[in-house]
Structures are given as C-alpha cells and as structure tokens.
Amino acid sequence: MQKLVPLAMMFAVSPLAMADAENDLVQQGKYLSELADCVACHTTDGGEPYAGGLSFKTPFGTIYSTNITSDKKEGMGHYSFEEFEKALRHGVAPKGNLYPAMPYTSFDKITQDDMRALYAYFMSTTPSSQPNPDNDVMFPANIRMGLKAWNLLNHSPQEYVADSSKSEDWNRGNYILNSFGHCAECHTPRDITFAMDQEQHYQGAMIGNTWAPDITPETLVDQGWSSEDIKDLIGTGYSRKGTVVGEMYTAIYHSLSKFDEKDLNAATVYLLDSDENVEGKPLTFNAEANEGEGYNLYMGYCASCHGVEGEGKTNFAPGLAGNGTLAHDNSVNLMVATLYGIKPQHYSTLVSFDAMPGYDKDLSDSELTELVNYLKAAFTPSSIRFTEAEMSELRKEVEENQENAAH
Numbered sequence: 001m002q003k004l005v006p007l008a009m010m011f012a013v014s015p016l017a018m019a020d021a022e023n024d025l026v027q028q029g030k031y032l033s034e035l036a037d038c039v040a041c042h043t044t045d046g047g048e049p050y051a052g053g054l055s056f057k058t059p060f061g062t063i064y065s066t067n068i069t070s071d072k073k074e075g076m077g078h079y080s081f082e083e084f085e086k087a088l089r090h091g092v093a094p095k096g097n098l099y100p101a102m103p104y105t106s107f108d109k110i111t112q113d114d115m116r117a118l119y120a121y122f123m124s125t126t127p128s129s130q131p132n133p134d135n136d137v138m139f140p141a142n143i144r145m146g147l148k149a150w151n152l153l154n155h156s157p158q159e160y161v162a163d164s165s166k167s168e169d170w171n172r173g174n175y176i177l178n179s180f181g182h183c184a185e186c187h188t189p190r191d192i193t194f195a196m197d198q199e200q201h202y203q204g205a206m207i208g209n210t211w212a213p214d215i216t217p218e219t220l221v222d223q224g225w226s227s228e229d230i231k232d233l234i235g236t237g238y239s240r241k242g243t244v245v246g247e248m249y250t251a252i253y254h255s256l257s258k259f260d261e262k263d264l265n266a267a268t269v270y271l272l273d274s275d276e277n278v279e280g281k282p283l284t285f286n287a288e289a290n291e292g293e294g295y296n297l298y299m300g301y302c303a304s305c306h307g308v309e310g311e312g313k314t315n316f317a318p319g320l321a322g323n324g325t326l327a328h329d330n331s332v333n334l335m336v337a338t339l340y341g342i343k344p345q346h347y348s349t350l351v352s353f354d355a356m357p358g359y360d361k362d363l364s365d366s367e368l369t370e371l372v373n374y375l376k377a378a379f380t381p382s383s384i385r386f387t388e389a390e391m392s393e394l395r396k397e398v399e400e401n402q403e404n405a406a407h
C-alpha cells in the first residue's frame with residue numbers, strides 16, 4: 001500500500017504538471033516567434049502560415065523562404081533541436097548555408113533557453129505540405145558554398161552578453177530588438193560584402209523603395225521623440241508624430257504591436273537610451289511659411305485631409321505638423337508618399353487609415369519643389385530646401401527605386 005500512494009500521486013500530478021510546463025514553453029516560443037516576425041517572411045499573401053514561398057531578390061537571382069511548419073516532409077518537423085539551432089544561429093540548414101535574407105546574423109544572439117522555447121513552438125505548429133521550390137535549380141550549390149566563405153568573413157555567432165553598466169530594462173530592450181527584432185537588418189547600412197556595418201549601427205539605410213531612418217538615440221531625441229511617442233508608434237502604428245511609410249508597416253503589424261507592456265517599455269528605454277521618461281519636443285507649425293505657391297499647393301491638394309495647420313484628422317489622416325517622416329534629412333519617404341500614395345494601413349479597431357492618393361501625375365518638378373519646401377518650412381525644424389534641379393534628380397531616383405517596392 002505504501003508504495004501505491006506516491007505512484008498514484010505521480011500519475012495524478014506529474015504528467016499534468018509536465019504538460020503545463022510544455023504548454024508554457026510553447027506559449028513562450030509563440031510570443032518569441034512574434035518578436036522575431038518569422039511569419040512575415042515565411043508566409044505569402046493569403047498563404048498558409050509558415051508554409052514559405054515568399055520571394056526575395058538577391059544579387060544572384062530570386063530565392064524563396066521555406067516551409068517552416070511542423071510538416072515532417074516539406075517543413076522542419078524532422079529537425080532535431082541541434083539542427084534548428086544551427087539554422088537560426090549559424091545560418092546552416094540541413095540543405096547547406098542559408099542566404100542572409102534569413103536574419104541569422106541577428107538570431108545568433110538568442111539565448112539557449114529562448115531557442116528551446118522557439119523550437120517547442122515550431123514543433124507544435126499546424127503542418128502544411130506545401131512543397132518548397134527546387135533550390136538546386138533556383139539557387140545553385142556553388143553559391144551556397146560562397147555563403148560559407150561569407151560566413152567565415154562576416155559571421156561570428158554570439159549569444160547576447162548583458163552590459164552590466166546599463167539597467168535591466170535597457171538590456172532587455174537591446175536583447176529583444178537586436179536578436180529577435182532584427183531592426184538592424186533594415187536600419188543599419190551594409191558594407192560592400194552586404195554585411196551590416198556595425199560601426200554605423202541604426203544609422204539608416206535604403207530598404208526596397210523606402211528609407212529606414214537613423215534610429216540612434218541621439219537622432220530620435222534630436223527629432224523630438226518622447227518615450228510616449230515611441231511606445232505609441234511601435235506599439236500601435238500611430239503617434240503624435242504620424243504613422244509609417246513602407247516596410248515598417250509590416251514590422252509593426254506582425255511584430256512590434258505584439259510586444260507586451262514590459263517589452264514595449266524595455267524597447268523604448270533602449271531606443272532612447274534613457275531609463276527616465278523622455279519629454280520630447282512640441283510639434284512644429286510655422287504660420288509664417290503660409291504664403292507663395294507651395295502653400296497654395298498644400299491648401300489645394302493636401303489640407304482637406306491633413307488639416308490647414310497640419311493637424312490631421314483622427315483615424316483618417318495623420319498629422320503633418322512635427323511628423324517624423326517629414327522631418328528626416330533624407331526625403332525619400334516623403335517623396336514616395338506624395339508621388340505614389342500609401343496603401344491602407346489597418347493596425348487595430350482603434351488605429352486604421354484609408355489609402356492616401358498619389359500625385360505623380362499632378363505635380364511638375366517645379367511644383368513639387370515648392371510643395372516640399374513648404375512642408376519642410378511649415379511642419380519641421382529642418383533647414384533643408386531643394387532647388388528644382390535637386391528635386392528632379394531625387395524624383396528620378398525615387399522613380400527608379402519603385403521597382404524595388406515590396407508591397
């Protein structure tokens with residue numbers, strides 16, 4: 001009898017407790033996969049989640065993301081933990097070296113515990129039998145060998161090491177943004193071998209047809225971002241300083257908006273490099289700029305939605321006074337928005353914008369120059385003004401980049 005009691009207890013308690021622990025691990029892995037935005041790159045528009053097939057242009061031709069569901073044949077259901085880790089941390093999958101469009105140059109910083117949680121989650125996803133495109137034909141083995149050399153040169157995987165001179169929140173922010181968040185993959189310029197140039201971490205780079213701006217703490221503070229603005233923008237897609245243009249929308253929609261309260265705060269502490277609440281600067285509106293052709297064009301084309309003083313309309317059009325996109329030194333995103341418009345952005349029932357029309361056909365180079373100079377003068381502290389020659393140059397560049405647009 002004596003032995004039966006503990007045995008019965010074991011059966012009554014332990015398997016359930018174990019199932020709970022396993023379930024917790026899967027849930028944790030699911031959350032981490034959202035921080036890492038795996039779904040955005042491994043799912044096509046309207047396709048099965050994680051079934052792959054999204055195309056990426058590379059200098060060697062087009063490659064496709066793979067099926068990473070738990071399917072044993074087409075997906076990664078047959079992966080051991082070690083194989084999973086090797087793909088994420090080292091960029092080496094069973095089929096060979098991966099192209100760095102898969103951000104293993106950021107995922108290498110993921111801790112071993114978090115890696116296990118991710119693995120538990122991915123082994124539990126709904127399997128999809130969607131076949132992978134034939135990689136041997138599409139992406140020859142000699143290029144995969146070349147990637148091996150690239151890795152030797154550019155990739156020395158290392159788990160995140162905390163900076164003991166900084167706060168716990170700062171370290172958490174640094175960890176989640178630079179491992180899972182792979183913000184640097186867009187916001188850091190690349191050198192001639194296409195590796196991220198760590199000396200210029202977060203200093204801004206072109207991605208597709210848009211500019212991922214400088215998001216170093218100095219620049220964000222200089223541009224007037226408060227702690228609240230950063231939390232609003234990355235957490236909900238909209239802040240006092242406007243919404244986003246280009247690929248940042250997808251990053252917020254799939255990933256940043258899923259950050260829990262604590263991680264959102266940690267991300268903000270890290271981005272502004274401040275444990276204190278940063279106040280930010282008042283939004284710019286200079287009434288003295290209200291004269292001349294640029295002002296008339298603004299009133300004619302833009303003010304009905306963006307407001308006479310650039311104040312915007314709630315849940316309809318973002319404000320332009322003090323707008324983050326307008327204030328960048330680099331004017332590519334302003335040009336993309338004005339010339340080609342923006343597709344509707346829906347973040348939640350609370351924050352949602354309709355499409356913005358494009359004005360490429362309506363504005364001559366001279367009109368565009370006047371309009372942009374007015375926007376800069378009226379709504380930003382920036383002293384940048386364009387001559388007509390500079391504007392036609394920029395317009396040409398933006399036009400050529402349109403073929404790289406992701407959406």
Ligand code: HEC
Nearest residue numbers: 036037038041056064065066068087093098099101102103
């Ligand atoms: C920025 C886009 C991007 C993100 C984010 C991304 N991947 Fe990938 N991934 C790719 C691409 C592209 C490939 C194919 C690379 C190649 O064939 O060389 C790939 C390949 C892989 C492979 C290799 C599979 C195989 O069959 O060879 C695994 C495993 C993988 N990804 C897992 C993940 C996981 C897990 C996450 C999230 C933690 C993730 N990926 C996030 C783009 C991405």
Ligand code: HEC
Nearest residue numbers: 242243244301302305317318325337342343344345353356
């Ligand atoms: C019909 C209403 C409408 C008109 C007219 C309009 N816009 Fe917009 N604009 C929008 C909306 C809506 C958005 C946000 C779109 C989204 O997020 O999907 C937007 C976004 C923008 C952005 C990006 C702002 C940010 O926060 O990132 C800029 C810049 C911009 N508009 C400039 C202009 C200019 C310049 C004009 C006039 C030539 C203009 N807009 C005319 C509705 C309009």
Ligand code: HEC
Nearest residue numbers: 181183186210211212243244245246247248251324325333
């Ligand atoms: C796929 C590319 C991509 C990724 C990944 C990405 N961003 Fe961005 N980000 C952009 C682009 C493009 C813009 C410009 C949006 C605009 O002008 O409205 C932007 C704008 C921003 C801004 C607004 C800055 C300003 O001055 O207007 C912040 C803050 C930001 N990103 C933070 C992040 C963080 C934090 C991450 C990682 C969790 C991240 N981004 C990941 C492309 C990206």
